[in-house]
Amino acid sequence: MDGKMMAVVLHAPGDLRYEETDIPRIGDHDVLLRIKAAGNCGSDLHRIMVEGTYHFPCIPGHEFSGEIAETGKLVQGLERGDRVTAAPLIPCMQCEWCLQGQFNLCEDYDYVGSRSDGAFAEYMKIPAFNVVKLPDEVDDESGAMTDPAAVALHAIRRGGGIRVGETVAVLGAGPIGMLVCQWARIKGARKIIGTDVVPEKLRILEEVGADVVINAKDDDVVDRIMDETGGVGADVIVETAGSVQTHIQSLVAARKRGRIIHIGRAYTDVLLPDDVFTQIFRRELSVFGAVNSNFSPHDHEWKTTVQYMSMGRLKTKPLISQRLQFSLIPETFRKMYNKELFYNKIIFTP
Numbered sequence: 001m002d003g004k005m006m007a008v009v010l011h012a013p014g015d016l017r018y019e020e021t022d023i024p025r026i027g028d029h030d031v032l033l034r035i036k037a038a039g040n041c042g043s044d045l046h047r048i049m050v051e052g053t054y055h056f057p058c059i060p061g062h063e064f065s066g067e068i069a070e071t072g073k074l075v076q077g078l079e080r081g082d083r084v085t086a087a088p089l090i091p092c093m094q095c096e097w098c099l100q101g102q103f104n105l106c107e108d109y110d111y112v113g114s115r116s117d118g119a120f121a122e123y124m125k126i127p128a129f130n131v132v133k134l135p136d137e138v139d140d141e142s143g144a145m146t147d148p149a150a151v152a153l154h155a156i157r158r159g160g161g162i163r164v165g166e167t168v169a170v171l172g173a174g175p176i177g178m179l180v181c182q183w184a185r186i187k188g189a190r191k192i193i194g195t196d197v198v199p200e201k202l203r204i205l206e207e208v209g210a211d212v213v214i215n216a217k218d219d220d221v222v223d224r225i226m227d228e229t230g231g232v233g234a235d236v237i238v239e240t241a242g243s244v245q246t247h248i249q250s251l252v253a254a255r256k257r258g259r260i261i262h263i264g265r266a267y268t269d270v271l272l273p274d275d276v277f278t279q280i281f282r283r284e285l286s287v288f289g290a291v292n293s294n295f296s297p298h299d300h301e302w303k304t305t306v307q308y309m310s311m312g313r314l315k316t317k318p319l320i321s322q323r324l325q326f327s328l329i330p331e332t333f334r335k336m337y338n339k340e341l342f343y344n345k346i347i348f349t350p
Contacts, residue, residue: 001032001070006350007059007121008329013052014337016330021059024117024125028074031128033066033084036140038119038326040336040346041148042174042242046267047114049337054115061348062088062112064119065134065143075128085143086130087150087295087302088112101296104154120329122350130295132302137310141323141347145175145316148345150293150305151263152179155238156187157301158290159261162236164188169225169234170210171250172241172264173201175319175345178208180238182314185209189236193228195221195249196241200342207318216245225253233258233283240264244271251276256283263290319345326350 005023010016026032038061047053048060068082078084090110091098097105112118112126134143155176156162168184170177173196181192194210196202202213214224225234233255239246242264250260251272279285293301308314321344324332329348335341 005122009057011057014049018327023123026072026125028072030072030125031068032070034069035066037065037144038348039063039144059117059121060113061119063147065140083134084131085146086126104292104294135310142316148176149179150301152176153301154293155261155263155290156183158288159259162187162189165190166235167191168236169193171195171239171246173205177240181209208315221249222253242266251279259286261288322346
């Protein structure tokens with residue numbers, strides 16, 4: 001498909017413009033998507049306003065849903081008009097991790113929205129291999145949240161899953177933290193504790209399934225978690241906020257042989273006091289890192305996520321704080337960066 005489209009284009013860190021550009025041309029194994037909805041990720045703000053993408057100009061956006069507008073000559077199983085989402089990481093298929101099916105650990109990956117053009121546009125291209133069809137029960141807005149929901153699922157699985165009856169503490173009530181809470185409930189957690197410093201987010205956290213919410217500005221998080229667990233600590237702690245304080249709290253509030261999963265990036269050095277670091281071996285803690293999600297044929301967290309969305313087990317609507325058009329993205333990201341706007345998950349549409 002030749003022609004022009006409107007897109008949000010990053011020309012330099014902080015230089016985001018809504019402008020006309022070319023509709024991307026697809027290869028034999030690609031599909032062209034007509035974007036229906038796209039969401040903001042926590043990583044987008046730093047990437048767009050501070051760090052920059054890997055080349056300029058570049059179209060950001062990696063959480064999306066759309067409709068197939070065109071298919072490459074060698075694409076099978078997908079047709080024009082199919083409603084879909086797609087994993088944003090494009091694996092090299094040649095490194096040791098890809099050969100094992102662990103695409104999220106690829107040594108030489110591409111990534112839409114930062115290494116190649118993404119979803120803040122009327123159209124985008126993506127390899128057909130990355131595409132996941134959306135059932136009728138999953139609307140475009142929910143489809144655009146498959147990525148963070150799959151990231152939340154992957155994090156829990158990295159930590160050995162949730163055992164029935166366990167207590168789970170989620171540090172940080174952003175969209176991924178809210179989705180971690182829901183997966184914890186699905187997997188059988190007895191008690192779910194959530195923390196944040198924003199009252200509005202804590203209210204949403206309660207709505208989507210947290211049993212206890214703690215405002216870290218008002219209460220000592222570790223003391224409250226200990227109170228809620230009879231003084232032993234949480235079985236599983238998932239750190240999603242990415243602050244130095246929450247990384248430290250995660251090591252102190254876990255029970256003996258507890259499991260701690262780190263998702264959030266602090267963007268600064270995380271220095272552990274000796275009495276905090278020693279908790280790792282004194283309590284025999286298991287500490288995990290989790291990045292992205294997996295979509296290999298034998299380990300497809302995206303298809304699992306879509307299935308639970310279609311059953312109504314994963315709630316996405318309470319997470320949406322604003323619905324805005326693409327033309328407002330530059331102004332919106334400036335307001336987000338300057339902390340002039342409360343937001344959670346913003347859904348942008350062409």
